Amino acid sequence: MAISQVDFDAPSGLLRYKNTASNATKSGVKGSSGNLYALIIDNSANVAASFVKLYDAASGSVTVGTTAPDWIFKVPASTKLTIILPETIAFDTGLTEATVTAGGTAGTSNPSSSVVLTLLYT
Secondary structure, X not given: OOEEEEEXXXXXXXXXXXXXXXXXXXXXXXXXXXXXXXXXXXXXXOOOOEEEEEEOOOHHHOOOOOOOOOEEEEEOOOOEEEEEEEEEEEEOOOEEEEEEOOOOOOOOOOOOOOEEEEEEEO
16 A cells, blocks of 8 residues: 655645555544545446545544444446545544445445545645
8 A cells, every 4th residue: 555645836735645555444644624625536446336435533533344434435346436526525633534345334345456545635
C-alpha cells in the first residue's frame, strides 16, 4: 500500500490523498475537521463491487466492521468513478477511510485486487 499526500498551490488550497491499495485496513486521511470535495475510486481490477467507507473520526476511533461509517460509496466491478461533490462533505473530527466488499457497517473483507482511492479535501 502506498499512501501519498500532495498540497496544491494557491488559490485552491486543496490537499490530495492517494492510497494505491485501499482495503479493510483503516487509513487516516486527516486528524481534524475539513471538507471533502471529490473522490476518484478505481475498482477496475476487481470483478466484484467494492465499498469505500468514510468515517468522520480519527483513525484510532474506527474499528472497520463495527464502527458505523458516515458515508459509503459503492463502486461497481471493473469501474473507475469520479465523484465531484458540489456541496462538499464536511467532517468535524477527522477523516478515515477503508474499502471492503460489503456495504453497511459490517464487512471486513478486502477486495480481491487493489482499489486506488484518491480524495481531494481541505
